[in-house]
Amino acid sequence: MNGNSHLFIPGPTNVPEEVRRAMNIPMEDMRAPDFCDFITPLLGDLARAYRLEEGRVFAFPGSGTGAWEAAITNTLNTGDKVLMSRFGQFSMLWVDMAERLGLDVEVIDVDWGKGVPIDAYKTRLENDKTHSIKAVFATHNETATGVTSDIPALRRALDEAGHPALLFVDGVSSIASIPFEMDGWGVDLAVAGSQKGFMLPAGLAFLGVSEKALAAHEHADMPRCYFSFSDMIRLNDTGYFPYTPPTPLLRGLRVSLDMLLGDGMESVWARHHRLAEGVRAAVAEWPGCRLVADGPEWQSDTVSAIYTPEGIDAREVIETAYFKYQTSLGTGLAKLAGRAFRIGHLGSLNPVMLCGALSAAEMALRDAGADITPGRGVAAAQESFRMTTPRQGRTAAARAA
Numbered sequence: 428m429n430g431n432s433h434l435f436i437p438g439p440t441n442v443p444e445e446v447r448r449a450m451n452i453p454m455e456d457m458r459a460p461d462f463c464d465f466i467t468p469l470l471g472d473l474a475r476a477y478r479l480e481e482g483r484v485f486a487f488p489g490s491g492t493g494a495w496e497a498a499i500t501n502t503l504n505t506g507d508k509v510l511m512s513r514f515g516q517f518s519m520l521w522v523d524m525a526e527r528l529g530l531d532v533e534v535i536d537v538d539w540g541k542g543v544p545i546d547a548y549k550t551r552l553e554n555d556k557t558h559s560i561k562a563v564f565a566t567h568n569e570t571a572t573g574v575t576s577d578i579p580a581l582r583r584a585l586d587e588a589g590h591p592a593l594l595f596v597d598g599v600s601s602i603a604s605i606p607f608e609m610d611g612w613g614v615d616l617a618v619a620g621s622q623k624g625f626m627l628p629a630g631l632a633f634l635g636v637s638e639k640a641l642a643a644h645e646h647a648d649m650p651r652c653y654f655s656f657s658d659m660i661r662l663n664d665t666g667y668f669p670y671t672p673p674t675p676l677l678r679g680l681r682v683s684l685d686m687l688l689g690d691g692m693e694s695v696w697a698r699h700h701r702l703a704e705g706v707r708a709a710v711a712e713w714p715g716c717r718l719v720a721d722g723p724e725w726q727s728d729t730v731s732a733i734y735t736p737e738g739i740d741a742r743e744v745i746e747t748a749y750f751k752y753q754t755s756l757g758t759g760l761a762k763l764a765g766r767a768f769r770i771g772h773l774g775s776l777n778p779v780m781l782c783g784a785l786s787a788a789e790m791a792l793r794d795a796g797a798d799i800t801p802g803r804g805v806a807a808a809q810e811s812f813r814m815t816t817p818r819q820g821r822t823a824a825a826r827a828a
């Protein structure tokens with residue numbers, strides 16, 4: 428293979444060179460007397476990326492799925508009623524986990540392409556006069572379909588219904604990429620993983636936990652051990668972990684948080700919006716292709732799932748892109764297999780890199796028989812990028828000064 432291979436899946440995302448270098452270090456003593464001087468501010472800055480001041484954050488060894496399990500088992504009781512919705516592979520798996528862990532799950536099924544059904548949740552919550560629903564779950568960004576849901580609207584629905592249920596949010600492919608406000612939106616448990624917006628390898632499962640959820644933890648009876656909040660709190664409060672943490676990942680996290688917070692979260696969010704707009708401009712120029720997201724209000728700024736034209740197998744497009752053009756596109760998951768491919772546009776990316784991804788997708792689509800004028804989508808993306816300027820982050824501003 429010549430040159431670089433190109434990774435445009437929605438996680439793991441590209442790891443910046445600075446982060447890679449920071450992780451390439453000798454192993455260190457995780458009980459060293461000064462290790463706490465590294466960990467305490469690191470967790471503080473993770474909370475800043477979450478926009479959390481009330482409550483606390485955790486970084487467990489694990490992936491996003493582990494964070495889901497930690498969130499559930501630490502704050503709920505076996506048999507608790509919870510309200511969830513399903514509209515893609517990830518929201519589907521979350522429901523499956525909740526059922527397997529012994530919760531009484533009420534699921535609202537939604538057409539894939541749409542997201543959290545706020546009105547249906549609201550009606551259900553208003554009718555729940557006895558407050559039997561203990562938690563409401565929302566997948567903020569459904570990575571399988573490229574759909575973002577309105578979490579502030581869900582918070583309002585809970586408040587207007589006067590319902591005390593905990594609000595759980597899957598932010599695995601949204602936190603550190605698109606607007607997310609843990610405190611501002613009144614989220615009680617927000618899960619993320621290191622390999623998406625945080626631009627690291629997989630291996631850290633992040634959680635933001637509100638004071639209210641920490642209080643629920645005090646009397647939650649589900650079995651847990653490795654993922655125990657109490658054990659983690661006891662050691663984190665001294666700047667250590669209850670077991671061996673993946674220290675190179677934590678060193679990488681230090682640098683990725685410096686990059687994110689140095690730019691400012693608002694700049695990070697604006698950058699993702701600009702990248703997404705370029706991709707959407709390209710898709711609009713590919714006849715027969717369309718976003719799985721069913722309308723602008725659902726479109727995700729971190730991943731686009733794209734239906735291939737009638738009669739064109741998305742698997743063939745993905746395979747051609749991989750073998751012929753050294754470019755990884757995301758596959759269509761579950762019922763989207765063969766019907767859609769995905770372009771991940773989150774993490775360490777810029778417009779020129781995305782023009783490469785769109786170029787590979789366009790060539791592979793043509794190879795598979797799509798009737799696309801060569802360069803048409805890429806040209807639209809170029810114009811979109813040309814007409815928008817990056818919001819200058821604090822780091823860039825300081826460099827220029």
Ligand SMILES: *Cc1c(COP(=O)(O)O)cnc(C)c1O
Pocket residue numbers: 438490491492493517566568569570597598599600620629
């Ligand atoms: C990636 C992802 C997950 C699963 O995370 P893992 O790190 O693969 O365990 C869950 N939810 C969403 C929305 C995701 O994008």
